Amino acid sequence: MSDHAASARRRQLIELARSTRGFMPDNEGEALLDAAARAGRAFPRPLLVEIGAWCGKSTIYLGCAAEETGGVLFSVDHHRGSEENQVGWEHHDPDLVDPTDGRIDTLPHWRRSVATAGLEACVVGVVGDSPTVAARWRTPLAFCFIDGGHGEEPAWADYRGWAPLVAEGGWLAIHDVFEDPAEGGRPPYDLWRHALASGQFVEDGREGSLRILRKVATTPP
Numbered sequence: 001m002s003d004h005a006a007s008a009r010r011r012q013l014i015e016l017a018r019s020t021r022g023f024m025p026d027n028e029g030e031a032l033l034d035a036a037a038r039a040g041r042a043f044p045r046p047l048l049v050e051i052g053a054w055c056g057k058s059t060i061y062l063g064c065a066a067e068e069t070g071g072v073l074f075s076v077d078h079h080r081g082s083e084e085n086q087v088g089w090e091h092h093d094p095d096l097v098d099p100t101d102g103r104i105d106t107l108p109h110w111r112r113s114v115a116t117a118g119l120e121a122c123v124v125g126v127v128g129d130s131p132t133v134a135a136r137w138r139t140p141l142a143f144c145f146i147d148g149g150h151g152e153e154p155a156w157a158d159y160r161g162w163a164p165l166v167a168e169g170g171w172l173a174i175h176d177v178f179e180d181p182a183e184g185g186r187p188p189y190d191l192w193r194h195a196l197a198s199g200q201f202v203e204d205g206r207e208g209s210l211r212i213l214r215k216v217a218t219t220p221p
């Protein structure tokens with residue numbers, strides 16, 4: 001693909017991501033795409049994972065990075081919504097409820113987003129519980145984006161399950177990191193602090209509430 005065609009394709013996907021429903025500000029989505037594309041270029045046949053896909057907004061940004069770098073994005077979500085998406089909570093959206101059983105089902109919306117974006121060749125949906133998938137995952141990741149359940153227990157389960165799977169020299173991104181408790185819940189911030197304090201990750205960028213970390217290489221070259 002020519003540079004011109006590649007940048008037109010990127011612009012098309014960014015436009016599409018912006019108009020897709022979800023929880024990712026435009027500037028943070030582009031920062032996510034840039035970081036994932038850097039990670040994709042650093043590894044042969046790069047493997048990207050996102051935890052928390054909802055209707056596919058972040059999936060399109062990350063899928064764009066996978067497409068550009070010849071990689072594959074595995075998008076993990078049970079598509080039943082987090083605690084904060086359930087009836088009566090702040091981020092509930094009644095038209096995402098399946099009328100047959102009254103439960104949230106974002107999978108049809110996610111699927112449509114990926115198809116509309118033309119990303120089905122490089123995005124694979126993994127429908128299920130994130131820690132259950134992580135416990136059985138073996139292939140090291142070039143890039144991992146954590147944006148699943150934001151409560152204490154789900155957030156730490158995602159970190160404990162997925163952070164060890166990031167390849168040495170690979171990237172970990174965490175969403176909804178708020179240094180001021182008045183702006184949002186603590187768990188994503190605590191994960192980020194813990195990752196830095198562990199000495200296993202160093203900061204590699206930030207945009208809004210998005211934090212990018214890079215895993216330190218421990219094996220001598």
Ligand code: SAH
Nearest residue numbers: 022023052054058077078081129130148149
């Ligand atoms: N990244 C999305 C927003 C994700 S919202 C965007 O750009 O808009 C958080 C998502 O995490 C929800 O879709 C919810 O279903 C998912 N989730 C929460 N806990 C989960 C778990 N244990 N396993 C898999 N997915 C989970």
Ligand code: MG
Nearest residue numbers: 023147175176
């Ligand atoms: Mg988020």
